[in-house]
Structures are given as C-alpha cells and as structure tokens.
Amino acid sequence: MSELISPDRRHSDSLKWKLFAKPDTDILPMWVADMDFASPPEVIAAIKERADHGVFGYTQAPDSTVTAVIEYLKNTHGQTVDAKEIVWTPGLVPALSTAVRAVSSPEGNAIIMPPVYTPFFNAPADGGLEKIEAPLHKDPETGRYSIDIESLEQAVTPATKLVILCNPHNPVGRAFTKEELTAVANFCAQRDIVLCSDEIHCDLILDDVRHNTAISMEGTGGLRTITLMAPSKTYNIAGLGFSFAVIPDAKLRTAFRKAMGGFVPPLSALSYSAAEAAYRHGEAWRQNILTELRRNRDLITTELASIPDMRVAHIEATYLAWIDCTALNIGNASHAQQFFYERAGIAFSKGSDYGDNNYIRMNFGCPTATMVEAFKRIRKAVEA
Ligand SMILES: Cc1ncc(COP(=O)(O)O)c(C=O)c1O
Incomplete structure (x- = not known):
C-alpha cells in the first residue's frame, strides 16, 4: 500500500x-x-471519506487530529506538547508573517540568515519590522553552510525582536546540529529575542541524524520560541494548506493569535483529515x-x-x-x-x-x- x-x-x-x-x-x-x-493512499482515502460527508462549513480542529499531532510530536521529535500550545495555520508563509506581527514594535527589526527561502526576505516588512541579514557561513573548500554566530552578533541591535531560522534549511540542505541550534537559542535568550523556527522540512532528513527542533529549547535561559511545522512537504499535500505553530509561552501565543486576526483564513475540513491520516498512517x-x-x-x-x-x-x-x-x-x-x-x-x-x-x-x-x-x-x- x-x-x-x-x-x-x-x-x-x-x-x-x-x-x-x-x-x-x-x-x-x-x-x-x-x-x-x-x-x-491513506491520505487520499481520508480526504474522500471526509468529502463524502458533503458539508464543508467552517471547521474546528478535530480532537482526533489534535491527538495525532501531539502523538507525532512525542513519537517523532520527543517533544511533549499540550494541545493549548498549538495554533493551527493554513500555511507556513502566513505563519511567518504572523510571527513577525506578534512581536512587532515601532523601530524593531528581525534577523534572517541568507541564503534562505524567499518569503523570509518579505516577512519582516509584512509584519512591520525592519529586515536585517546575518548570512550563514560558507566553507570556501566544501561549500557547506553553517550558522554563523559572529554574523548574528554583528547584525543584532537593541531593537531586534525576532530571529527567523529555517531548519532543515531551504535551500542549503543542512539539518542543523544540536550545537548550532543551542548557539542560536543562547544568542536569542541572552537578548530576549524570540526565536521563530520554520521546520517544514523536518521529516525529510536524508542523513542518519535527528532533527533538532526549537521546541526543545523553549525556556532555556528564558528563551521564547515559535516553531512552525507541517506534514505538507513530507506527504506532498502543500496545496491543501495545513500547518501549525507550537508556542509554549502563553503571552506570545495570545499575541500570535491576535496577529492572525482579519487576514489568516481558517483551515479546511479536508486539510485536517489529510494531515491526520499522514501523521497516523504515512x-x-x-x-x-x-x-x-x-x-x-x-x-x-x-x-x-x-x-x-x-x-x-x-x-x-x-x-x-x-x-x-x-x-x-x-x-x-x-x-x-x-x-x-x-x-x-x-x-x-x-x-x-x-x-x-x-x-x-x-x-x-x-x-x-x-x-x-x-x-x-x-x-x-x-x-x-
Ligand atoms: C522553508 C519553507 N517554509 C515554508 C514553505 C511554504 O509553506 P506553505 O506552503 O505552508 O506556506 C516552504 C515551501 O517550499 C519552505 O521551503
């Protein structure tokens, strides 16, 4: 099958x-x-089964989908997440802009680490922050990229509100190590900067290494994180618009929900069914x-x-x-x-x-x- x-x-x-x-x-x-x-095939079957119901009104996250996501986070990434810490989003791109809006303040800025996925360049301005670039380090011999803390230190200002990380990284193909993630997390925690980690590719690791999720760094030195995940790349359902943010800090989560208001649409019934089947049976x-x-x-x-x-x-x-x-x-x-x-x-x-x-x-x-x-x-x- x-x-x-x-x-x-x-x-x-x-x-x-x-x-x-x-x-x-x-x-x-x-x-x-x-x-x-x-x-x-299980995803296709789940969509058909839901479609057979015939009514596609506004939908709340089904309890069974919530459980499937919580079990996935536990079993695949070793993270215990409470249902209330999850915010459903109809795609990671709007979630990136929402994360910026959630921490936005006049004169504030957000740091991105290019080369990186195109919408990262636009998200800061979408959410009302100035964009600052702290490029990844490129090894001149191998062409391998890594997180460059010196580059972050040079870029940061007292007005930096957010660091946006892509891990695993599109386009450079890195799955950042625990050491690299810890270094970024410490960098953010020391300055009370929120770390937003786009982890859409986290279940597509080709080497024999584990994904290091930002969820695991929450609270370290007071760090606040927004971790964005989805089954969309892994199970090829990007067009269905299903993703979620894990935001353990209650105040930040409230700000994120508020920032979604008026411009982020709700998720479709079919997307919940597809995502649940992917995580349960894929x-x-x-x-x-x-x-x-x-x-x-x-x-x-x-x-x-x-x-x-x-x-x-x-x-x-x-x-x-x-x-x-x-x-x-x-x-x-x-x-x-x-x-x-x-x-x-x-x-x-x-x-x-x-x-x-x-x-x-x-x-x-x-x-x-x-x-x-x-x-x-x-x-x-x-x-x-
Ligand atoms: C790193 C990264 N984030 C987000 C997206 C797009 O997410 P969505 O389709 O959920 O908006 C992509 C798509 O290629 C991606 O590579």
Whole structure:
C-alpha cells in the first residue's frame, strides 16, 4: 500500500508543471517545492471519506487530529506538547508573517540568515519590522553552510525582536546540529529575542541524524520560541494548506493569535483529515520517499562530481539541491536559470530568489528516472 506513484501532472493545473510549460517542448520543471508523487493512499482515502460527508462549513480542529499531532510530536521529535500550545495555520508563509506581527514594535527589526527561502526576505516588512541579514557561513573548500554566530552578533541591535531560522534549511540542505541550534537559542535568550523556527522540512532528513527542533529549547535561559511545522512537504499535500505553530509561552501565543486576526483564513475540513491520516498512517510511505530522495541526492553528487563547473555541498535534508554555477561563467544565476531553461529544457529556481546570484536550486522530489533524464540534458547543455 505504500509504493510510490508518479502520475502525469501536465494537465492537472499544477503550478510547478504549468508556469514554465512551453508548447511543443518537453520542459522538466524542477523548481517550486512540491514532489511529483501522489500522496500516501491513506491520505487520499481520508480526504474522500471526509468529502463524502458533503458539508464543508467552517471547521474546528478535530480532537482526533489534535491527538495525532501531539502523538507525532512525542513519537517523532520527543517533544511533549499540550494541545493549548498549538495554533493551527493554513500555511507556513502566513505563519511567518504572523510571527513577525506578534512581536512587532515601532523601530524593531528581525534577523534572517541568507541564503534562505524567499518569503523570509518579505516577512519582516509584512509584519512591520525592519529586515536585517546575518548570512550563514560558507566553507570556501566544501561549500557547506553553517550558522554563523559572529554574523548574528554583528547584525543584532537593541531593537531586534525576532530571529527567523529555517531548519532543515531551504535551500542549503543542512539539518542543523544540536550545537548550532543551542548557539542560536543562547544568542536569542541572552537578548530576549524570540526565536521563530520554520521546520517544514523536518521529516525529510536524508542523513542518519535527528532533527533538532526549537521546541526543545523553549525556556532555556528564558528563551521564547515559535516553531512552525507541517506534514505538507513530507506527504506532498502543500496545496491543501495545513500547518501549525507550537508556542509554549502563553503571552506570545495570545499575541500570535491576535496577529492572525482579519487576514489568516481558517483551515479546511479536508486539510485536517489529510494531515491526520499522514501523521497516523504515512510512515511506510515516508520511508519509501526517503529511499527515493536519498537515491536522487546520491545521483546529484555523482553526476556533479564529473561536471566540474557545477558544485554542490553534501545535502543532509530536504529534496532541494543548492548548486553553485559560478564556474559556468554565464553571468549571474538568472542567466544560469535561463541557460538551463533554454538549452536543457529544465526549469530550476533562480538563486537570486534566495539571496545568491551564483546558484540555481534543483527540486529532486521526482522519480529517479526523471533525474537521469535531467542530467542527460544538463550534461549536453554544459558540454555544448
Ligand atoms: C522553508 C519553507 N517554509 C515554508 C514553505 C511554504 O509553506 P506553505 O506552503 O505552508 O506556506 C516552504 C515551501 O517550499 C519552505 O521551503
């Protein structure tokens, strides 16, 4: 029941497949973060069962979904969370802006650590804070990124209200270590800065390491955290709009709920059913996805080892590869994105959207056969 199925998405109004489609050209879309796999059969069955009821009015979180999320947090991430600490959100992007609004004050600022997922750049202004960038550190030899406390120390001001972390990290593919997380947590706690951690990719760790959740740091040295999670990337249900925030501090939680008012819509009945089924019954399917993604990750490493002008650091998590194209010498990454689109028929994401012109981002959430075809095209375009 848990094998992977990869339906043809060309005529399904998929954003990923439609935006860069060209008539009479077979473009491979490897950009926006969803996967070319059908969700677990149990998720599809749960949606159908709920749909059969026929009424789709405003819905409260079903008790069974609340329990499923609490059990998931305990069993998968070792965290004991009370139902009252959870706030349901119809997506992580609105939750990021809500987190900013919740701590916003005139003249305040929020720190992000680029390169990073595009909406991080916009969230501070959306919520009324100035954006300050404290870039990740990049190892010049390996291209591996890490959290740079010195960069945070240089960026912080007395008006800093929030640090927004992405862990596991889109696009650099890191699953931050306990030491890195502890260092950020201490940095925030010492200055009474709220730590908001986007952990949407936390169940897509490809290496044999554990996810270190910010929930575990709550209260350390007085730290207040907002941890954002969802089953959406893991089980490929991003379009259904289900996510949640864990906010143990009651005052901060109240501020977050208040900040949602008037612009964050409620979650749909179908999204609760899908999320519950994913957490309760999706594990065998998730293991299959991880096997496929590891195979794709390893293929990227092997292929790029013999394309010296394209470099990738080891990918620990996510289905996104952050590929350095500097040595291709075709101008900045907008050109690289365009180059591969025009010469290879592949639509990647532009590195400039994440804060680095020299990169492209490749979505490898697809069957390995698609990856093999992609690398045939990449090689041909680069060699030409
Ligand atoms: C780090 C990160 N956060 C948030 C999102 C989007 O979340 P949502 O679709 O729930 O708004 C993505 C999607 O790629 C992501 O990679």
